[in-house]
Amino acid sequence: MNDLVAKMQERVLGRTKLRTKILGVGGICPQEVYEKAMEYGLNLFDVHEYKDATEVDNRIRIKNALKKSSRKRSEVIFTDRSSALTREKLLEDLDKTLGMLETDYLDIYGLYNVTQATGRVKTATGQGGALQGLKEAKASGKIRFIGGVSGHHHKEIVQLLKTNEFDVAMVAINLFDQDVIKDVLPVAKKLNIGIMAMKPFAKGLFTEVPEAALKYVFSQDISVAIPGMMTVAELEQNIRTAAGFRILSHADNAALKQEVDEIARTQGKNICRQCGYCVPVCSKGIDIKYIFYMERQANRYYSIEWARNEYAQIKKSAAECAECGNCENECPYDLPIREMLKNAHKLLG
Ligand code: SF4
Numbered sequence: 347m348n349d350l351v352a353k354m355q356e357r358v359l360g361r362t363k364l365r366t367k368i369l370g371v372g373g374i375c376p377q378e379v380y381e382k383a384m385e386y387g388l389n390l391f392d393v394h395e396y397k398d399a400t401e402v403d404n405r406i407r408i409k410n411a412l413k414k415s416s417r418k419r420s421e422v423i424f425t426d427r428s429s430a431l432t433r434e435k436l437l438e439d440l441d442k443t444l445g446m447l448e449t450d451y452l453d454i455y456g457l458y459n460v461t462q463a464t465g466r467v468k469t470a471t472g473q474g475g476a477l478q479g480l481k482e483a484k485a486s487g488k489i490r491f492i493g494g495v496s497g498h499h500h501k502e503i504v505q506l507l508k509t510n511e512f513d514v515a516m517v518a519i520n521l522f523d524q525d526v527i528k529d530v531l532p533v534a535k536k537l538n539i540g541i542m543a544m545k546p547f548a549k550g551l552f553t554e555v556p557e558a559a560l561k562y563v564f565s566q567d568i569s570v571a572i573p574g575m576m577t578v579a580e581l582e583q584n585i586r587t588a589a590g591f592r593i594l595s596h597a598d599n600a601a602l603k604q605e606v607d608e609i610a611r612t613q614g615k616n617i618c619r620q621c622g623y624c625v626p627v628c629s630k631g632i633d634i635k636y637i638f639y640m641e642r643q644a645n646r647y648y649s650i651e652w653a654r655n656e657y658a659q660i661k662k663s664a665a666e667c668a669e670c671g672n673c674e675n676e677c678p679y680d681l682p683i684r685e686m687l688k689n690a691h692k693l694l695g
């Protein structure tokens with residue numbers, strides 16, 4: 347694997363001039379995946395707060411993986427972000443991450459889900475907002491570059507990038523997110539803003555053709571793709587794909603087309619991208635995102651029994667929807683969530 351990583355294409359992360367392998371490590375991975383990724387020589391790790399059932403914070407796992415490896419801190423790029431809107435909270439979040447990673451700087455630190463709800467961008471970029479905190483952190487050397495404008499509302503992301511305050515943006519790129527490719531990438535290129543591509547497999551939609559899906563992302567104007575990987579086998583498969591990547595071939599295009607047709611057949615045209623923006627605004631506390639995840643498992647991966655069993659255990663079913671419409675106002679993909687919930691309930695309930 348080390349040989350494959352050594353020969354893997356590198357790209358420059360926009361104006362930061364940092365060089366990264368085209369495959370980085372994102373999402374939430376188990377300890378052994380972080381350790382192997384460090385050992386094999388991948389060099390960009392997207393770090394962020396998350397605890398799973400084991401209650402071990404993601405940042406601790408990454409710190410342990412670096413310690414266990416023979417690599418120096420300066421050989422890896424750490425990126426992280428905060429969902430804080432104010433300067434104080436952002437600086438507090440940053441200090442927490444630095445403490446957990448046992449490092450005195452992050453390479454890139456930025457705003458997370460800043461486009462999630464109306465008014466957030468204005469607060470974050472206004473007086474005393476999170477952007478002010480980022481600038482202070484950069485001036486004090488705690489972060490090297492301002493970045494990680496992440497989110498799913500691409501129009502707001504474009505607006506933010508045009509302020510020219512950001513060095514890097516993190517956006518969902520896959521065959522289903524054509525608006526981002528069409529609207530965000532040209533602006534980023536013009537301003538020399540590095541692009542970190544998250545969700546290359548569209549949250550499990552493209553798991554049947556992972557190689558072609560990943561190559562599709564590499565073939566876009568991006569610096570690095572950062573899938574989350576649940577097993578070492580998955581990591582190694584992605585390393586093989588990235589090391590062998592030259593162009594998106596006719597065979598890859600054919601595989602992707604077949605997959606898209608199959609997704610349309612099993613999922614219909616309304617596809618939840620699992621961003622979760624709808625969940626905090628639901629007046630009934632329904633975990634909309636998870637319901638659509640279960641529905642996907644039932645429809646696409648034929649795990650109907652698992653999905654029904656899981657659905658029976660959730661606190662609030664789709665039947666409790668009060669039709670207030672809050673969720674639809676927040677959905678970046680303009681999905682008819684109320685209608686979709688009724689269908690999901692019919693299938694799972
Ligand atoms: S329409 Fe239903 S699911 Fe959507 S926010 Fe209102 S109660 Fe929640």
Ligand code: SF4
Pocket residue numbers: 617618619620621622623624625634635638676677678679681683
């Ligand atoms: S329904 Fe829309 S807002 Fe909710 S998780 Fe899916 S894509 Fe995101």
